[in-house]
Amino acid sequence: MHLVMIGGSDAGISAALRARELDPGADVTVVVADAYPNFSICGIPYYVSGEVTHWRNLAHRTIADLEAAGMWLRLDTTAHRIDVPGRKLLLTGADGKEELLAYDKLIVGTGAVPVRPPIGGLAGPDALGAADGVHLLHSMGDTFAVMRTLENAAPASAVIVGGGYIGLEMADALTVRGLQVTQMEQLAEVLPTVDPQLGDHVHAELAAHGVEVLAGTTVRQISRATPGQAGRLQVQATAADGTAVTRRADMVLVVVGVRPETALAAEAGATLGVKGAIAVDTEMRTNLPDVFAAGDCVITHHRLLGQTYLPLGTTAHKQGRVAGENALGGHRQFAGSLGTQVVKILDQAAARTGLRDQEAQAAGFDPVTVGSEADDHKAYYPGSHRIQMRFTGDRATGRLLGVQLFGHRHAEIAKRIDIAATAIFHHMTIDAVSDLDLSYTPPLGSPWEAVQMGAQAWTRETRRH
Numbered sequence: 001m002h003l004v005m006i007g008g009s010d011a012g013i014s015a016a017l018r019a020r021e022l023d024p025g026a027d028v029t030v031v032v033a034d035a036y037p038n039f040s041i042c043g044i045p046y047y048v049s050g051e052v053t054h055w056r057n058l059a060h061r062t063i064a065d066l067e068a069a070g071m072w073l074r075l076d077t078t079a080h081r082i083d084v085p086g087r088k089l090l091l092t093g094a095d096g097k098e099e100l101l102a103y104d105k106l107i108v109g110t111g112a113v114p115v116r117p118p119i120g121g122l123a124g125p126d127a128l129g130a131a132d133g134v135h136l137l138h139s140m141g142d143t144f145a146v147m148r149t150l151e152n153a154a155p156a157s158a159v160i161v162g163g164g165y166i167g168l169e170m171a172d173a174l175t176v177r178g179l180q181v182t183q184m185e186q187l188a189e190v191l192p193t194v195d196p197q198l199g200d201h202v203h204a205e206l207a208a209h210g211v212e213v214l215a216g217t218t219v220r221q222i223s224r225a226t227p228g229q230a231g232r233l234q235v236q237a238t239a240a241d242g243t244a245v246t247r248r249a250d251m252v253l254v255v256v257g258v259r260p261e262t263a264l265a266a267e268a269g270a271t272l273g274v275k276g277a278i279a280v281d282t283e284m285r286t287n288l289p290d291v292f293a294a295g296d297c298v299i300t301h302h303r304l305l306g307q308t309y310l311p312l313g314t315t316a317h318k319q320g321r322v323a324g325e326n327a328l329g330g331h332r333q334f335a336g337s338l339g340t341q342v343v344k345i346l347d348q349a350a351a352r353t354g355l356r357d358q359e360a361q362a363a364g365f366d367p368v369t370v371g372s373e374a375d376d377h378k379a380y381y382p383g384s385h386r387i388q389m390r391f392t393g394d395r396a397t398g399r400l401l402g403v404q405l406f407g408h409r410h411a412e413i414a415k416r417i418d419i420a421a422t423a424i425f426h427h428m429t430i431d432a433v434s435d436l437d438l439s440y441t442p443p444l445g446s447p448w449e450a451v452q453m454g455a456q457a458w459t460r461e462t463r464r465h
Helices: 010-022 041-048 063-068 140-153 165-176 196-208 263-267 313-327 357-362 413-425 450-464
Strands: 002-006 027-031 071-074 078-083 088-092 098-102 105-108 112-114 134-136 157-161 180-185 212-215 217-224 233-239 244-249 251-254 258-260 291-293 300-302 306-308 341-345 348-354 367-375 386-394 400-408
Touching: 002 010, 010 027, 010 071, 010 105, 010 313, 041 140, 041 165, 063 071, 078 263, 105 313, 134 140, 140 251, 157 165, 157 233, 157 244, 165 180, 165 196, 165 341, 180 217, 180 233, 180 244, 196 212, 196 341, 196 348, 196 386, 196 400, 233 251, 291 313, 341 413, 348 413, 357 367, 357 386, 357 400, 367 450, 386 450, 400 413, 400 450, 413 450
Parallel strands: 002 027, 002 105, 027 071, 105 291, 134 251, 157 180, 157 251, 180 212
Antiparallel strands: 078 088, 088 098, 112 258, 217 233, 233 244, 300 306, 341 348, 348 400, 367 386, 386 400
């Protein structure tokens, strides 16, 4: 049995490790387009900030570790075509030569690529790029280009186009490095995956650390600035009220999301689904015989929404593990995502899981969202912090549908959102969250855990009405 994985990130490596775990005799090859298999792309902002001191530290496992696990790594190797009837993969190796690689089962983990928005200066023969200080950020190659700009050009200022997770993490990173940062977000508030009430808190945290936040601002053009002016780049945008906005900076990051990289699978005949991602069943099988797919290139089976597209590293790891097991003949199913996410913004953190009010309504629920707050531990013990919470539940059944949290980075926001994710995963009602037997000691919590207090606030409010 020869298993071939295309892609050396979360899904491909997870699939390969699972296959070798189940069958130490399996012949496993991983085709990697660059020289950086199993690197934490999520850790890039913390290398840029200097908190992670060397780029090699971003590797979940070294090349030696992966090879010791029994996989053959084909680095700097590009897959060009899948011959489905012949079960062969056309490759260009590191030496530039083409070859055919036979497989018994194939797992496609080609991931996603950055969205290049319709902004003047980003496309065409005169497009600005890394040499000019204009960067998209998604890969280790992109990371090295950003670091060259930071180290060689010594920029004093930056404009970040995009206020989502990566944009916020890069605002954090560049602020830590001492740059003056301006963040531009087209939607009404930064971190638009949470309600504006929590987005306001994120906005305030950025502003408190000197970041200029321009929400409701659409970037139109990036160009070279006139020599002699501050900043080597000029960013022209339009505010929500139609007024022109211009900022100059030494570097520009464009981080407005990703799209699934599906060309290889689609050309082989794979069916595409939501947002052009590869359609897979819950066993991560495509419509092509003996071809599986996993990670940011595939649709997401969501436990509340059904099929959607929600690329997350945690999801890719799980999907890859399922694909690796099933490629050996198993029938494990991906249990589904809830979109559980957390992000650190300087000294604060924001998290969400499940559905927000409008998402729940679109999914056919009758949602009610209630905001509340609680201390992360007993206030009489020094160092307590308030946690802002928003609970969404179904009016008729009381079922928990979603939770959003915002609080200090040391207030265990990530672990508290995990409590909520577990409750939603198991179809619990909001009232039942209060019955959970959770830990307590004054320096770390309260007799009623903060998440339970948020649940009780929702119950009180909905019963009142």
